[in-house]
Amino acid sequence: MTTGPLSMRLCHLYPDHLNIYADRGNIAVCQRRLEWRGLSLEVVEVGLGDPIPADCHLYYLGGGQDRDQALVAEDLERKADPLRQAAEDGAVVLGVCGGYQLLGRGYAGSDGRRLPGIGLLDVETTAGAGRLVGDVVLDATLSGQTRTVVGYENHAGRTHLGPGCTPLGRLRRGHGNNGEDGCEGAVAGHSVGTYMHGPLLPKNPWLADTLLGWALAHAGHTERLAPLDDQLEKSAHAAAAARAGKKR
Ligand code: GLN
Numbered sequence: 001m002t003t004g005p006l007s008m009r010l011c012h013l014y015p016d017h018l019n020i021y022a023d024r025g026n027i028a029v030c031q032r033r034l035e036w037r038g039l040s041l042e043v044v045e046v047g048l049g050d051p052i053p054a055d056c057h058l059y060y061l062g063g064g065q066d067r068d069q070a071l072v073a074e075d076l077e078r079k080a081d082p083l084r085q086a087a088e089d090g091a092v093v094l095g096v097c098g099g100y101q102l103l104g105r106g107y108a109g110s111d112g113r114r115l116p117g118i119g120l121l122d123v124e125t126t127a128g129a130g131r132l133v134g135d136v137v138l139d140a141t142l143s144g145q146t147r148t149v150v151g152y153e154n155h156a157g158r159t160h161l162g163p164g165c166t167p168l169g170r171l172r173r174g175h176g177n178n179g180e181d182g183c184e185g186a187v188a189g190h191s192v193g194t195y196m197h198g199p200l201l202p203k204n205p206w207l208a209d210t211l212l213g214w215a216l217a218h219a220g221h222t223e224r225l226a227p228l229d230d231q232l233e234k235s236a237h238a239a240a241a242a243r244a245g246k247k248r
Helices: 025-035 066-078 080-088 098-103 205-218 231-246
Strands: 006-013 040-046 058-061 092-096 106-108 114-116 123-142 145-161 169-173 186-188 191-194
Touching (some): 006 025, 025 040, 025 058, 025 205, 058 080, 058 098, 058 205, 066 080, 066 114, 080 092, 092 205, 098 106, 098 123, 098 145, 098 191, 145 205, 145 231, 205 231
Parallel strands (some): 006 058, 058 092, 092 191, 106 123
Antiparallel strands (some): 106 114, 186 191
C-alpha cells in the first residue's frame, strides 16, 4: 500500500532466495518509515532471469546459505553492469551477509567452490573453519556521523577489504568481517555491505534513515526527513546492545 505521491523505488533482489533471518523485514522498515512521513515506496521484486530496473533508488540483497547464493550468483553476474551503473549514478545498494559477499569480488564457500561477485565492493570472502555467530555491536560511520549499530551475525565467510572501500565500522562486540581485524561491513560511496541480520534496520533507525535519505536525494527529494518517535526502536536497540554486552 502506498500513500502520497511516489517518493522512491526500491529493488528487492532475489526475495525468494536471499531472505535468511527475516531480512525481508528491512524492506518493511523502509516502507513504514516513509509512510509515517507521508511518503511512498514502490517495491520492485527481481528474481532469477528478471531484468534489473535501472530507475530504482535503493537496491537490496538479503542473506542466504551457500546453496542459496550458488543459485543466484551467475544470474547476479548477468545483472552486474546495470547494478554497478545504478550505483555509479547515485543509487543506494545494501547487501546483508550473503548479499554483501556477492556484492564483492567473490565468495569461496565451505565446499571450496568460488562464486563470482559483481565487484561493486572491493572485498573478497572465503569460508573459514567454523561459523562466526552471535550479537554484534559496532560504531558505524556514515556521512561523517558515528552511531552504534546492533545486529546478529551467522556466517562462515571471512571477508577482507581492499583499498577500494572502508569498513562500515569498528566492533564493540562480535566477530565482524573476519574475526581478526575488529571491523565490520564495507562502504564505497552509497553502497553498503554488512553481516548484520536481525533484521538489521528495525533496531537501527539512524542507519535506516541515513540510507533512505541517500535514496530519496537520488530520487530528487532534498528536504530532510522529519524525525519520528523512535522510542520503540531505541528500546529494542538498547536491549540488543545490553544483551551483547553480557556475553563474551
Ligand atoms: N552463506 C554465507 C556464509 O556462510 C552467508 C550466510 C548468511 O547470509 N547468513 O558466510
